[in-house]
Amino acid sequence: MNETIVKQRSLLGLKDMPQEEITELLERAAYWEAQPDKLTPVLQGKFVANMFFENSTRTRFSFEVAQKRLGAEVLNFSAAVSSVQKGESIYDTVRTLESMGIDAGIIRLKPIGVLAELATRVKVPLINAGDGNNEHPTQALLDLYTIRKEFGELKGLTVSIIGDVLHSRVARSNLWAMRKLGMNVRFCAPPGMAASELDVQYVTIEEALKSDVVMMLRVQLERHENGVFQTAGEYREQYGLTVERAASIADHAIIMHPAPINRDVEIDDVLVEHPKSRIFQQMQNGVAVRMAVIERALA
Incomplete structure (x- = not known):
């Protein structure tokens, strides 16, 4: 060859x-x-x-x-x-x-x-x-595949990727691939977890939930020894997908996560296999x- x-x-x-x-x-x-x-x-x-x-x-x-x-x-x-x-x-x-x-x-x-x-x-x-x-190209491909199975068409969909973007290879592969396919990608990240080198719109957690796809990322707290969050519970309170926040997601929208999952940190335990969740379908x-x-x- x-x-x-x-x-x-x-x-x-x-x-x-x-x-x-x-x-x-x-x-x-x-x-x-x-x-x-x-x-x-x-x-x-x-x-x-x-x-x-x-x-x-x-x-x-x-x-x-x-x-x-x-x-x-x-x-x-x-x-x-x-x-x-x-x-x-x-x-x-x-x-x-x-x-x-x-x-x-x-x-x-x-x-x-x-x-x-x-x-x-x-x-x-x-x-x-x-x-x-x-x-992480194959993760992004399976994410795209999951979204396409759900909506049929990818172009025009809005995806919000929420969490530790700074350390996320998943966020980067998804950003580049989704843009090529005509999707609107937004990030939501706490201070110190944003990737300033990426040209992408950052939104609040409330704005992020107004999307067709809400994609949560694993919180890599071990990489943020001097971060703004002292505990996992503090992160959940400010940026986690809680049951209360999930109630505001549109009826047609889906929840995704590349896993492994920190249950009750970036996403509440009961939402992992919620009817809107496609986490195990992604796998x-x-x-x-x-x-x-x-x-x-x-x-």
Whole structure:
């Protein structure tokens, strides 16, 4: 596979992906969701490595289910029980697995910029499963897919993303992809949790609730030792989606969250599986979306 094809089949982010390619992936995800059989071995004989240098539950297992449904052979790498603990670099780890014959790699890591560099130095497609606070493209794709299933048309919808935007790769991938598809994106964040480098409108929590989609983000209080909130309860009171606030959401609107969820912090416990919530549907849709992404990399 030549360098140009590898680059085209990799998925490093949505910021530079054309709108047409995003739409094609959503269409292909719909195809996979509609398949009656759990196993369609179009990737039989392909080896895919899940290389997670950062903890994950939903993303890692969603990718693994997607890979196995496509018939691929799956290798699960965990940094905690690898030679990374002995000082091996991320690059050497990836090159080691490439040398052993993998056909594609799914990577999650903390440092920003490392994935883009890796993609220029290896000869297999790489898929970004989350890098720092830079991007999380498959999460944004499954969010778009969930919204499209709900409303049919994406163009013209208003989405409010609420919470710790500063540290959120989900917010960034969604912002860039949603704008390409004609959606109106607004942020709502406490002081110290806003991303000033992003050109986007910030609104109050009351304004944010006047949207077609209300997307809550996990509050990463561990990253805000000197923040404005001393307790999780204080954050909930000022920025959480409480039962009282949820009562003001439009009848047609939906509630989303990329998870993991801090129940009774950014969203009240009873709202997680509320009729307006699509949180577990997002997780369900992630498998079909990731099947489309993996197929693009390897088919």
